[in-house]
Amino acid sequence: GAGVSQSPRYKVAKRGQDVALRCDPISGHVSLFWYQQALGQGPEFLTYFQNEAQLDKSGLPSDRFFAERPEGSVSTLKIQRTQQEDSAVYLCASSPKGDYLGLGVGELFFGEGSRLTVL
């Protein structure tokens, strides 16, 4: 498809399980972002990739969260030993621009999100 694709759309995990969420950005997009959106809140930044390089991971809430984009296209967000507070929608977004000047990449195009529920 032409847009950002995320899978799975819905994931239910038992507390303590590991989960992996996948993001297929728009083809050719340089920048890729992961955001976490709790119920009734705006998206909160998790991490940013420019091609395969993870340039900012300051938003990852703990060392249980890990993201990778090894070939500069598809990205995976992994959450180890899930906790109930990890329940949220995880949004992936991409941009055709890279942040080469430190001025931001402008518009982001979001996927539909992966809704994680931890029981």
Add this chain to the structure above:
Amino acid sequence: GQQLNQSPQSMFIQEGEDVSMNCTSSSIFNTWLWYKQDPGEGPVLLIALYKAGELTSNGRLTAQFGITRKDSFLNISASIPSDVGIYFCAGLSGANSKLTFGKGITLSVRP
């Protein structure tokens, strides 16, 4: 950290009415974006603003980038039922690459 303030949390209007939403911050932003999110979907970009004072329209939507670079507003004219959804403002400060979002305003349109 940087915060964007959107209020009220919810707005209820009659179909055909105009509505205005504000977004304010104590920090300066270099780019302002307005997104709309429908239930179960990701945010969709409505309007992007790159210059202080800029006024941009997209159909029935008009948005402005405040002169102080600390605020922006979005106007929707002649509202229709499909305008229902959550409207987020988002800003880029240039200090880093991440987009900061407000908490959103839920818009309801009565037919």
